[in-house]
Amino acid sequence: MIDGSILVGAEIRQATARFTSVNPATGETLTPDFSSADASAAADACALAAAAFPAYSATTPEDRAAFLEAIAEQILAIGDELIERAMAESGLPRARLEGERGRTVGQLRLFASVVRQGDWLDATIDPALPDRAPLPRPDLRRVNLAIGPVAVFGASNFPLAFSVAGGDTASALAAGCPVVVKGHPAHPGTGELVARAIRAAVDASGLPAGVFSYLPGETNALGEAIVADPAIKAVGFTGSRGGGLALVRIAAGREEPIPVYAEMSSINPVILFPAALEARGEAMATAFVQSLTMGAGQFCTNPGLVLAIGSPALDAFVTAAGAALTDSQPATMLTPGIHSSFEQGVDALAGHNAVTTVARGRVGEGVNQAVGALFQADAEAFLADRALGHEVFGSSAIVVRCRDMAEIGRVVASLEGQLTATFQMDEGDQDDARALVPIVAARVGRILANGWPTGVEVSHAMVHGGPFPATSDGRSTSVGAAAIYRFLRPVCFQNLPDSLLPPAIAEANPWGVARRVEGQREGSPR
């Protein structure tokens, strides 16, 4: 059921102020209309989250894992209504959204397994040394505790996997943090369905109501009120650079500044090394255009920059990529706003006097459709204008022609922080690639070889992060098991009576977690 509600803990509210969502494929306004939550709903949700924090953060790994699994079940139980609504609100095709639902449920289950396994607690014990001279050592025990209530801002481009019950919510709940979601106004119906699913899981799990609240809205003031609320102790965000930086500023200006994990902007350089380009440039071109245009290019990891040494092989690559792009179908973008930003970005590149347009995709009949764009420029021109390195969200890329590997290195070194960098390389490219690895590694969260950056595996080793502005905190990942660490902080307990210790560091180890003693791992008692 979708009726435009605000979910303040267990309480269902309706606001007088309303907003609507639009089907970007048709321009049609969808029903129903939605409550636009205001600052008072935000304050109430944050207060409930703070009230729920002590009990929720003290849940056992088993109870918390079962709760995450219950959310996954409740999402699946919505059935096809969820997919239909998400299709209508995002313009994304059914197969993509079914896959995304699988990913959403899969990451909730992954975090359930992570919570049960217990390494995230980093339980560390330095036993007392009463006879040490000149001074005895006290008993010292360190454990990771939940940071506090977390504000989550969903992304428009993943209405399921990075929205209401997406990666940020899953990892924050896994860490023991209540979550206040600011619903994305582009998919409020989808958001409400998922919020009600989480609500049902909270109830069924017997958890305090404040563990989860959902605040739909379209005003900046709503997001500002949530981030400024003293109860909130961290923020997860995926979206634009401007939006992320606004939240960073609010968080830094609080009486108690808090961490913001904003995943913002990346052009994901792809480096075509000479031997690979020579051997399989045309196949690469087709695969590249596929990655570029997938989902209208609306991925954080969309390949927006191609670097290679000028050569006949590069000419052939550009020709083949241009041909593939010319044949590409237009695709509906997520919102009219995203579409118009894309067009502005593409127009700016097309009109830049150092940039040549290689090709544009097919123009369609529908509204809000991305028409793919491929440009090229010389390295010198690219290095001379930083604007050429800014993200154009959507299927737009620029091929930058370099004189030699050293110039490729200079271009890479000039780039801002990135989520990914891709090496297209063959056996003969290994020495060139090896020389670039340290330069690239210092600027990205993930380096991949002979694949394409779109498609982010949700696993233990994934890093979806990177130095600024890829994210506002390059020490973290927003995808994969390690995302839980964003919402934890270490606390040391010195000589506390055993009965007062958190279970993970109590003498009897009732949760059976692996611990470190004197810096060395104990065998896991499991």
Next chain:
Amino acid sequence: MIDGSILVGAEIRQATARFTSVNPATGETLTPDFSSADASAAADACALAAAAFPAYSATTPEDRAAFLEAIAEQILAIGDELIERAMAESGLPRARLEGERGRTVGQLRLFASVVRQGDWLDATIDPALPDRAPLPRPDLRRVNLAIGPVAVFGASNFPLAFSVAGGDTASALAAGCPVVVKGHPAHPGTGELVARAIRAAVDASGLPAGVFSYLPGETNALGEAIVADPAIKAVGFTGSRGGGLALVRIAAGREEPIPVYAEMSSINPVILFPAALEARGEAMATAFVQSLTMGAGQFCTNPGLVLAIGSPALDAFVTAAGAALTDSQPATMLTPGIHSSFEQGVDALAGHNAVTTVARGRVGEGVNQAVGALFQADAEAFLADRALGHEVFGSSAIVVRCRDMAEIGRVVASLEGQLTATFQMDEGDQDDARALVPIVAARVGRILANGWPTGVEVSHAMVHGGPFPATSDGRSTSVGAAAIYRFLRPVCFQNLPDSLLPPAIAEANPWGVARRVEGQREGSPR
């Protein structure tokens, strides 16, 4: 040898602008005078650090550990000149500085053992699943890499253990980061001796010169230039709230914002629970005053706030503490500036109309001496004026008299973030203490029972951190083995040829580190 030099990598420079240090015990100006490094020295040091980064961050654990041990040896090799100079520049007594040298050397050796052990790499492998449907999984390998060159600002109150070769430098070097130290102007001779020791270790270890630079100076402009330099990727600082926040602002305003780990301000509440207070209030009072006045109270963990329920037992505690303080000797403070700030803070409390002065320590003959101060106030007054909760750096504390445990809870909940909280508790206090643990744990980095917060063990389980303003980043510790994580960031390698992988995640595991595969720990091959 001390001649006032700047150490820009291996290059020794002298600047025309000079400054001097003062013996705080006598007011006498010490010789020689010192170079005041300028922005151009800072730029050169940062450029050298950036140049050294690829090679230094790629050193093997064994080489890096041996380097840390070599620094420890070189510091010991300075001999008594180091102790004598530190005594003259800080007013601290010989025994304290000899102990601090031991701690400095000990923490370098601890980080050497941490580096060798390898858990800090968090090597994590999700092997390829080529047959997985619907999509194969690529090979994914995650490892922690050094964040880049680090700027270190030493503390005045630990001229050895938290200055040039102190905890921040040791943990940054352990992580693989070159270090640029901004020397503290209160102990430039001590700083130069230690800087030359590090320099000698860099040379002897055959490392690139830019691994370490030392920039003495007394201007804010010098620190600003270092933090603003694009080569610097993180900052370690211990000092005042004003100083720390200034660096946070500069770091946040950079084109690429960077993390700042500033350890700033804490009043370290001590809670006297009723049964313990009744049973041993007088013994507690003596021990409390000892902790309060140790080192003129110039510890970040100095107990500046005592909370207890008003009772005859508390009256007896206050009387006994007042008597002990009245008998306490004055002690030279680190600098004339710190002394005058202390006097201003104490005067403000003494003149506050809701605060009563319990006792002052003995007044001495010397200059810059802290005269201990003990105040008391009601919880209501404390809650009404946040200024009463601000740190007065030095031996000043306030006893806050509460009506009941609930009011103690409200006072704790009103506090800003703290490095520590102390429970003085007996068997009969366990239920009261248990109820306070979650409230306290949310606000501090360390909770200790039946000890005093001064004296910070350097070990694996220590947390010397806490929410703002105890530190600018409550997800970290600046003391103990876990401090290394501040200067690392995760990078994922997807399908990279084995020969291009960092050794920690290469198939053959040449460094023999423990790794996680599919989220489960492999047995360490060692």
